[in-house]
Amino acid sequence: MSSLNYEIFGNDLPYVQVTLAPSTEAMAEQGAMMYVDQHIVMSAVLGDGSASKFGVIGRFFNAIKRTFTGESMFSSVYTNTGFVPQNIAIAAPSPGQIVPIELEEQGGTIICQKGAYLAGEKGQKLQLAFQKRLRVGFFGGEGFIMQKISGRGTVFIHASGTLKQVALGPNDVLKVDTGCLVGMSSTVRYDIQYAGKLKTGIFGGEGMFYATVSGPGNVWMQSLPMSRLSRAIVGSAVAGRSKGSVLGKLYLIGIVLFVIISLFFDK
Amino acid sequence: MLNHHADSIEVLLFGAGLPTAGITTRCYVKSEFIHVDFQQLKVAFSNIKATVGGFDHNQLQLHWQVGTQTYMLMPANAAAEKALHATLPVSSIIGLKSWKTNTKAQSMVWNTIVYGAGLIALLLVLFVWQYDNVMTWVASKISMETEKKIGDSVLKSLKLQGNLLEKGAAVDAVKKVGNQLTQGSRYHYQWFVVQDDAINAFAVPSGIIFINSGLLKKADSANELAAVLAHEVQHVERRHALKNMLNSAGVASVVLMVLGDANAVMLVIAQQVSTQYFSRQVEAEADLKGAELLNQKHIDASGMVSFFKKMDAAYKNKDDTPEWLSSHPETLARIKFAEQFVKSHPCKGCAPLTWDKTAILADLNTEEKNGKNKTNKKLED
Structure with missing residues (x-):
């Protein structure tokens, strides 16, 4: 199976254009399509379209499990029904980067943060990876649930900020800020470590814990986690509005009071 | 794969x-060595x-x-891991x-975590499902002394109101019927008549039973009085009041836990809801057990039927519901139940109870006058 023929356009607000040979298919998360060529037919499939040994009920259950990983219950399959190669363009849902990963090069399986999956070849499986270490789940910055993408061929993952891939040899250890981890090979050990000194933990600005990843395998990191970006945006948005804060609050209270009073003078 | 070994295990090699x-x-x-096919590596256990x-x-x-x-080196799959672990001597490899x-x-x-959570959930379901039985069991664990203390404190506060009759023809009549009913009970019963025209009777934990004078006036026979008393006695014997107390305490603590502070309004609502919870089933139980008690003590239970009918009539004629009915199941259902009970449990050789209604009424009247004089005097002072 040859890997996908694709090209990524843009830097911070990218999209990926995949060229599908006649009667080949590609899969992408719902709502990510930018445009498709004339002979591309789009259809929604439950979950990742893979079969379950429990039949329809099993597939439905898997699709529900999938929603916990930050994806929707259905995904879109694009089929080229024409006789010439056709293009589909899948856009990143937020500012960041799209990274193509060849699953065979990663031993067939990668673990990603919630919602990292963007698109890939048909037949790839997207499953729920549950973090079994309590402390990593609580303090690791990724929560207890991650995505496990397995199969063959190319998969596109997306994360905000700039993405960096680091190859770790056996026993190589990298300290990562919690939340900056996007993905890793399944052989990578993901753990957390106490910042060490109380002073560093409290005043260091990096939190009480940082994540450690140890090889062998690849890890992908992001420069700007979505949580940090949204905090910055919300922070400045609130700061912009809060000029003359007392007046603003009185205004809000006035509106609330008006609504309440209007309830009593309905007619 | 030149020197392929029979027991070789599939592994991933990194480096x-x-x-x-x-x-x-x-x-x-x-x-003492691990031989790897790739590059014919040979690693001593002591280095691993x-x-x-x-x-x-x-x-x-x-x-x-x-x-x-x-x-x-890493086993390629779960089976390989098992095989590799089985062949390696635990003592000679560090870690x-x-x-x-x-x-x-x-x-x-x-x-x-999983089994613990499951167990807690199961217990919770069991508790909700068997709530009534759990409450009955907990109530049965309360000692007689505690019950006595609760009863005494209630009695004390009721005595302060000054309308309790502790002796006289009316109290004696109640006592006579009551003692016949409660012979052999573990409780030591006390009987009081309350000077109140509302048709009501109530029981307090530890066997203190109050009958309103209004009820005595309304009852036409001692059997009707016995029916009411049997009902109240069963409230005591079955510890219904304690059960209700426990229930309201439980509801109040749950409300406190959820809301985080003792909001008076919420507590009152909780009290209202919780006292309503048991009333229906508790009253039905007291009816059934009361009827059985009557039968057991060779008292004709038909007094129950006639008294319920009387209550129903009083309810229909007047706008205000008799107090003894307000918290009780629908009277028609109770009448039906009592009629069926009497039919299925015929009381053979039961002599009707006797009482001196005129003496009781006279006693109540004089006490009433005394009471009025007392209050008048108080007003003059």
Whole structure:
């Protein structure tokens, strides 16, 4: 199976254009399509379209499990029904980067943060990876649930900020800020470590814990986690509005009071 | 694959110059060495260290040093891991023992969490399902002394109101019927008549029973009085009041836990709701057990039927419901139940109870006058 023929356009607000040979298919998360060529037919499939040994009920259950990983219950399959190669363009849902990963090069399986999956070849499986270490789940910055993408061929993952891939040899250890981890090979050990000194933990600005990843395998990191970006945006948005804060609050209270009073003078 | 070994195990080999995802090869264990097919590596047990690895923190990773380079060997799948672990001597490889304990401890933690949560959920369901029985059981565990204390304090506060009759013809009549009903009970019963024209009777824990004078006036026979008393006696015997108290205390504490502070309004609402919860089933139980008690003491239970009918009529004629009915099940259902009970439990050779109604009425009248004089005097003072 040859890997996908694709090209990524843009830097911070990218999209990926995949060229599908006649009667080949590609899969992408719902709502990510930018445009498709004339002979591309789009259809929604439950979950990742893979079969379950429990039949329809099993597939439905898997699709529900999938929603916990930050994806929707259905995904879109694009089929080229024409006789010439056709293009589909899948856009990143937020500012960041799209990274193509060849699953065979990663031993067939990668673990990603919630919602990292963007698109890939048909037949790839997207499953729920549950973090079994309590402390990593609580303090690791990724929560207890991650995505496990397995199969063959190319998969596109997306994360905000700039993405960096680091190859770790056996026993190589990298300290990562919690939340900056996007993905890793399944052989990578993901753990957390106490910042060490109380002073560093409290005043260091990096939190009480940082994540450690140890090889062998690849890890992908992001420069700007979505949580940090949204905090910055919300922070400045609130700061912009809060000029003359007392007046603003009185205004809000006035509106609330008006609504309440209007309830009593309905007619 | 030249010197292919029969017991070889599929593994992934990592190291300098090898792909990051490792290469698949086979290895076998022979006399203190691990032989790897790839490049015919031969590693002594003493150089190998075992660690826990992988996303699930359960992979067996064996690594060793060659100069400055680190090599690592990992079973390719679960079956290979089992096979490799079985062939390696635990004592001669550093970290192999702790790998086993680590992976076991992790699965134990999760088993504990899952089974613990399941057990708690099961207990909770069982508790909700068997709530009535649980409350009955807890109420039965309250000691007689505690019950007595509760009863005495209620009696004390009622005595302060000054309308309790402790002796006289009316009290004696109640006592006579009551004692016949409660013979052989573990409780020591006390009987009082309350000077109140509302048709009502009530019981307090530890066997203190109050009958309103209004009820005495309304009753036409001692059997009707016996029916009411049997009902109230069963409230005491079945510890219904204690059950209700426990229930309101439980509801109040749940409300407190949910809301976080003792909001007076919420507590009152909780009280209202919780006292309503048991009333229906408790009253039905008291009816049934009361009827059985009457039968057991050879008292004709038909007094129950006639008194219920009287209450129903009083309810229909007047706008205000008799108090003894307000918290009770629908009267028609109770009449039906009592009629059926009398039919199915015929009271053979039961002599009707006797009482001197005129003496009781006279007694009540004089007490009433005395009471009025007392209050008048108080007003004049």
